[in-house]
Amino acid sequence: MKHRPTIRDVAKKAGLSLSTVSLVINNRGNVSPGTRESVQKVIRELAYHPTRSARGLASKTSGNIGFILSEEHFSQAEPFYTRIFLGTEFEARDHNYYILLTTVGNQFDPDEYVPRFLLERNVDGIIIAGKVNEKLISHIDSLGLPIVLVDYEIKRAHHSAVLIDNWRGATLAVEHLLSLGHKRIAFVGGDIRHPSITDRHEAYQNTLHMAGVFLEESYEVTDEEETSVAGGTSSAERLFASGAKPTAIFAANDAMAIGCMRYLKSRGMSIPQDIAIVGFDDIEISSHIEPHLTTIRVLKEEMGKIAVQRVVDSINAKTKTVVTTHVPVELIVRESTVALAHVED
Amino acid sequence: MKHRPTIRDVAKKAGLSLSTVSLVINNRGNVSPGTRESVQKVIRELAYHPTRSARGLASKTSGNIGFILSEEHFSQAEPFYTRIFLGTEFEARDHNYYILLTTVGNQFDPDEYVPRFLLERNVDGIIIAGKVNEKLISHIDSLGLPIVLVDYEIKRAHHSAVLIDNWRGATLAVEHLLSLGHKRIAFVGGDIRHPSITDRHEAYQNTLHMAGVFLEESYEVTDEEETSVAGGTSSAERLFASGAKPTAIFAANDAMAIGCMRYLKSRGMSIPQDIAIVGFDDIEISSHIEPHLTTIRVLKEEMGKIAVQRVVDSINAKTKTVVTTHVPVELIVRESTVALAHVED
DNA sequence: CCATAATATCAAAACGTTTCGATGCCCAGC
DNA sequence: GCTGGGCATCGAAACGTTTTGATATTATGG
Structure with a gap:
């Protein structure tokens, strides 16, 4: 037994079938409390943990969220969208997702270039930050992936969006x-x-x-x-x-x-x-x-955080509902403004 | 044919076996130039692209690189390691990898918490930025994953590292x-x-x-x-x-x-x-x-970039070799220093 | 010209899950 | 006492690739 334990090992040791073990792992179906517990015990004993790719293949799910940013916005110094991105990284962790980042040019031709994670079916949902080519957005729509826009909006099509007030x-x-x-x-x-x-x-x-x-x-x-x-x-x-x-x-x-x-x-x-x-x-x-x-x-990080929540909601939802959030803003008075000294005009 | 084409469709249309198509896709094995070309033609016609999870399952490969950062360093404002991280995001794209980010606490107990991407076998290599618990590092070593340290060094164990001069x-x-x-x-x-x-x-x-x-x-x-x-x-x-x-x-x-x-x-x-x-x-x-x-x-982004190159090298290398890189530094003179006005002492 | 090696291709197994449909069981309702 | 329906469990198929070992064909060298 040099190899990592598989679900098969768990099933064998628990004296149950693969399916039952799978049901326990995914908290689904009707499993008797006793069975559930004994399976969990075995899982703990073997230190078993399901493999992402096997799970992905069988369930057509990736556990990843794609983050799309236009190239011009992801320059080294870009202090705005970068913060939103970091916000999503934080939040994704709490939802058991990982963020895959890609940048896209202003032009989009599906015959020319499509973000790799789309081709590889490697994301369950998409967050788009800032303005990107609308053809890209409708291409993603046609793949049936949930989209959340951040700091961008499209009049005709309806997408969930996280916007600044x-x-x-x-x-x-x-x-x-x-x-x-x-x-x-x-x-x-x-x-x-x-x-x-x-x-x-x-x-x-x-x-x-x-x-x-x-x-x-x-x-x-x-x-x-x-x-x-x-x-x-x-x-x-x-x-x-x-x-x-x-x-x-x-x-x-x-x-x-x-x-x-x-x-x-x-x-x-x-x-x-x-x-x-x-x-x-x-x-x-x-x-x-x-x-x-x-x-x-x-609140840039906050926007990223909300975007992740939205996209995770959409992934889990059976019915497609669009939600638009306006994050509040606040005036921060510092030194660059002062009362007009003498009234002219 | 509503579904996405699979490698099977390609094989059928090209009149060849799955294996041959797979060999073409991965640029491997002996495939006659004619066959190769006709397969590629079919791939283009069908707009076929392999699925990441299937590929991952079969080849025990994920296409991801894990980035580990200590929690205290990934605070919202942390301007240093964040830059290194962004550098890796850039570079990973060029190597057809995605970066999965996680943070870890100062303590590490493998029975308590292990980064999810390790449990799920969802990374092919690891980049660690800054100081993290050494037990975590040796745990990763025991999994046989290549590690590259950035801005950190461990005396005894030998790991590739990207260091500041x-x-x-x-x-x-x-x-x-x-x-x-x-x-x-x-x-x-x-x-x-x-x-x-x-x-x-x-x-x-x-x-x-x-x-x-x-x-x-x-x-x-x-x-x-x-x-x-x-x-x-x-x-x-x-x-x-x-x-x-x-x-x-x-x-x-x-x-x-x-x-x-x-x-x-x-x-x-x-x-x-x-x-x-x-x-x-x-x-x-x-x-x-x-x-x-x-x-x-x-050069923070540069450090991230080099780290990715190193870890990709290690992933592809059959023989494990450690490389230490010292990135150059430069004195930037601004306003906070000036010649001593009157010599004392 | 034969033996061996290299080349090109293939069929089948393997990867580790989830999901689907079936099966037996127990209980409620008439 | 029979019927229908939920409950708990299972066996088998499916997911889409890569990999391994076999086989047929062609080239190479003595």
Whole structure:
């Protein structure tokens, strides 16, 4: 008996059939309490543990959850989606799943490349973080795998999603600036086609509108390709080149806010005295950069955690139900915002 | 034909046996070029792809690599090992492996808890990051799985390891301070039992010794439990309480350096004018904190990458060979160090 | 030209589970 | 006393590959 014990060994020692042992292992079927207990005893004695691949083959189940992220988001420094991913790793453990990570390009052609774990039937459900090609999503749908979207949304198709309360976050941010006396509040957007950014933009406009503040178009820079630090710098540059004279900037995320700060500093403006600035996401750097950035806190790990719960629910559910969760946000006031010194305008 | 094609379908359509098709798939055995090609053609036509669990069951192989991290290191904020982990995720993709992550406590009792992927035979090799219980390591050894250690080392047992060039890094750091005219250079250590910290400590002592600098024991604080920000703060406090009058501090890692900075600032000392400080690791915060921290850069993602290469090599190798890699380090001079203003002593 | 070796292919067994349908049993209901 | 139905258990098939050993064919060397 050099080999690891198999379910066969357990059955033999317990004097029962394979099927009964299997039923005990999976807590299923009608097994008498006495039998159940004696099987469990034998399992303990032999230190038996079922093999994942055998189990997978027989039950068409993998015990894994696929995590899909677009390549551009999984850059070394990406502080946002990476956190969500780590959140899923934590939570998966408690549900006895493992996370398989893959990245995908912006394009998707099922004849060209399909994530390996899909081809190999190696996942029971999928978590998609951020924006990916919709063809990929419908391809996964056609495989019948449960999908949970994180920080992304698709209008027509119905999928469970874990979303940021972007509208409220952006509203909090702009109201904070308004309450400090700012009126000429610029918006710096990045990739405005991402649903999250779109929402933040609209909430920005709405909040100003409700407050009776009307600004020229030049106060909104929304044609930047990348919602990144570099994008923030170039957006800030164009903002000021356009002739706008903001006293505050609301950036669509912390990366862009940091990019703006970089530009402002390079032009000798001081933050927050000359320009106040608010970000969104509360990535780790934000609390260390100088001045510490006022921002909207998003619970990134929490989003990953919820995503795992959702996808596990879907895997176990017989009936397909979609659930959309909006995780709450919080305004974190730090040093990059201060009351407007002298009221102009 | 509603189902996914199996290897059987391929064999039938190609007019060959299962075995031959399998040989083609795995690029093995003697298959005539013509046959090989026609099989590949059929595979393409049917869009066939082998199933992971079936393959796993038959070949006793999982296609996964286990990543083990101690719980305390996988805290939400842990910026060091998390990076190594992400590095492995990247690299694994290129080798057609997936990474399964698990955390373990400081204690290890094989009768109590064993990582699930070991019980389920769901990994082909193991990467261990940082310090974990040695009993766990020998338990894995007894399973016959290849192990690669990252940022950890065990004297007696021989395992492949990916290590930081701690000696050189610490030497660079201290020499940098010496070259700026500092002599009273304190060392703040944290968990001195971790091999990496030990090495840094010894290199610190050696470098001072070579330079003919001799300091009292009070300049070394090495009895802190945690190599963390909090540990840094409390170490700094005790350093100054001991009567030492350092003009510079070499902290065993960035977290501790940041902790020290926190203490120094709270006591109204200015960095680097009153006290220069050097860290180790170059975590992301270090380039954003004020003043930007001078430190030793460690290529964390690179370490993860190398670890994957090593473990994949070991998996494929018939003969067990151990390889130790020291990844190079680099001194990054930022704002927290400056030449000593007036020479004392 | 024969013996041996290398090449190409195949049939069958093995991998370790889950699941399906069958079977016997005991008990409730009429 | 018979019938139908849940309960507990079982035997066998199924899951989709790889691997092993056999066999037929072709090449190689003396």
